[in-house]
Amino acid sequence: MLCPMMRFLDQNLCLFWAILGGDFQIEHIDKVSKKLYEKYGKIVKMQGLLGRPDMLFLFDPDEIEKVFRQEDTLPFRPSMPSLDYYKHVYRKEFFGDNCGIIAVHGDKWQNFRSKVNQIMLQPRVTRMYVKSIETTSQELVDRIEVIKNEKNQVPDDFLNEIHKWSLESIAKIALDVRLGCLDSDAHPDTQKLINAINTFFMNVPVLELKIPFWKIWNTPTFKEYLNALDTIREITLKHVDIALHNLSQDYSDELSVLQRVLKMENDAKTASNLALDMFLVGIDTTSNAVASMLYQLSLHQEKQAKLYEEIKNLLPYKSTQISHEKLDQMDYLKACVKETMRMYPVVIGNGRCTTRDRVIGGYQIPKGVQVIFQHCVISNLEEYFPRSGEFLPERWLKNSELFRNHHPFASLPFGFGKRMCLGRRFADLEIQTVIAKIVRNFKIEYHHGKLDYHIHPMYTPNGPLRLTFIRRQ
Numbered sequence: 001m002l003c004p005m006m007r008f009l010d011q012n013l014c015l016f017w018a019i020l021g022g023d024f025q026i027e028h029i030d031k032v033s034k035k036l037y038e039k040y041g042k043i044v045k046m047q048g049l050l051g052r053p054d055m056l057f058l059f060d061p062d063e064i065e066k067v068f069r070q071e072d073t074l075p076f077r078p079s080m081p082s083l084d085y086y087k088h089v090y091r092k093e094f095f096g097d098n099c100g101i102i103a104v105h106g107d108k109w110q111n112f113r114s115k116v117n118q119i120m121l122q123p124r125v126t127r128m129y130v131k132s133i134e135t136t137s138q139e140l141v142d143r144i145e146v147i148k149n150e151k152n153q154v155p156d157d158f159l160n161e162i163h164k165w166s167l168e169s170i171a172k173i174a175l176d177v178r179l180g181c182l183d184s185d186a187h188p189d190t191q192k193l194i195n196a197i198n199t200f201f202m203n204v205p206v207l208e209l210k211i212p213f214w215k216i217w218n219t220p221t222f223k224e225y226l227n228a229l230d231t232i233r234e235i236t237l238k239h240v241d242i243a244l245h246n247l248s249q250d251y252s253d254e255l256s257v258l259q260r261v262l263k264m265e266n267d268a269k270t271a272s273n274l275a276l277d278m279f280l281v282g283i284d285t286t287s288n289a290v291a292s293m294l295y296q297l298s299l300h301q302e303k304q305a306k307l308y309e310e311i312k313n314l315l316p317y318k319s320t321q322i323s324h325e326k327l328d329q330m331d332y333l334k335a336c337v338k339e340t341m342r343m344y345p346v347v348i349g350n351g352r353c354t355t356r357d358r359v360i361g362g363y364q365i366p367k368g369v370q371v372i373f374q375h376c377v378i379s380n381l382e383e384y385f386p387r388s389g390e391f392l393p394e395r396w397l398k399n400s401e402l403f404r405n406h407h408p409f410a411s412l413p414f415g416f417g418k419r420m421c422l423g424r425r426f427a428d429l430e431i432q433t434v435i436a437k438i439v440r441n442f443k444i445e446y447h448h449g450k451l452d453y454h455i456h457p458m459y460t461p462n463g464p465l466r467l468t469f470i471r472r473q
């Protein structure tokens with residue numbers, strides 16, 4: 001006979017299998033979530049699924065708003081116990097009490113975050129990096145020229161080129177180093193780092209959404225995951241050391257994040273652990289958002305033409321420099337970014353672990369439950385975004401008849417509250433700059449079968465991005 005706990009597990013597995021038609025694949029979690037919503041409504045409880053704590057799926061922006069507004073002083077995002085293990089057990093001696101932000105909670109998290117918030121989130125600071133990001137974006141434009149074929153189409157691994165741009169941009173922001181990722185003779189560390197980050201992200205959902213055997217023995221996936229983290233840590237540290245060695249004492253405006261932390265804290269450990277976290281979560285997120293946006297623009301030529309008009313007005317020559325004042329005026333560009341992130345948020349969901357008993361959606365929810373905000377499903381519902389299946393950047397523009405005051409919690413690509421994305425200002429700057437540069441230089445087309453989206457490990461077009469880049473005058 002099954003013990004009561006096993007029965008729950010069993011029932012839930014059956015439920016999952018039933019919903020999935022017997023095909024549980026992590027890359028289709030977006031579809032599973034949608035099916036759960038359609039079958040059970042706006043609030044769904046999963047009891048102790050696959051050895052995890054109870055989970056509560058929320059498909060209701062009103063309830064999500066309440067959870068966020070009543071957030072604790074030390075919010076707990078239920079993510080990455082495997083990274084928690086890496087930082088607090090496996091490499092405890094290296095991290096000590098100063099483990100950074102990702103997979104860190106409580107006082108340690110608050111201590112670290114309060115030190116770096118000001119540096120990472122002040123628009124005044126972000127603006128100082130426009131020139132650096134423009135330079136890395138120009139390198140991607142030049143690289144597209146080199147790699148496209150006689151039909152102007154880029155190779156199947158184009159996403160990897162965008163990863164390189166993203167890595168180069170973060171290295172500039174975090175450490176003020178030029179890695180040369182997009183050079184034809186790039187250092188082998190570049191690809192090693194990109195691969196390691198990809199392995200890390202690919203293995204996170206396997207370790208955390210399937211039965212956590214890794215907690216009992218060293219599974220091959222877990223070994224691969226730990227090796228990838230070691231690679232990321234070692235390569236990042238190599239560059240931190242170089243950056244520390246080259247630090248100039250005459251602090252000017254264009255300081256790297258590393259220099260800013262050192263100036264404020266005089267603490268190399270805080271600076272290098274922040275850089276490590278930025279490398280860990282700041283590369284694939286941004287590059288997949290850019291890939292998704294290029295794909296959407298290629299599918300919606302009339303929107304791309306409108307965007308080009310806006311960009312050309314502000315950048316009359318390809319050589320016209322981008323400034324933060326010019327970016328501020330690119331309203332349609334920002335609307336295109338918002339619309340892409342609404343329909344295809346690279347991070348499809350977010351969550352908080354309840355740190356005390358509370359009422360959610362009229363139900364008594366005990367402490368320790370993982371509340372998962374199903375953003376991707378919500379931001380694609382007609383109820384919150386009329387004509388939700390259409391790519392309509394105009395819905396975000398106040399002077400458009402399509403504009404509506406959307407529910408502020410119905411599309412939250414960067415999360416909300418005290419644990420909101422620390423890199424969102426840099427991510428916005430990077431995405432806006434590179435798209436402005438590419439659209440100013442090329443007309444983007446796509447001449448192949450339509451791509452579905454999947455979790456890989458970000459929410460991204462499923463298939464080679466065989467885009468065509470036609471040079472503009």
Ligand code: HEM
Binds near residue numbers: 285346351420421424
């Ligand atoms: C399109 C790009 C990006 C997206 C969509 C994104 C999304 C997110 C989301 C949804 C969260 C969770 C927020 C919450 O719990 O409320 C998060 C956290 C975080 N992000 Fe991003 N992110 C992006 C880029 C970046 C970049 C470029 C960096 C670093 C430079 C970064 C650093 C972080 C950090 C450190 C956290 C953890 C914050 C904490 O727990 O206190 N992200 N991001």
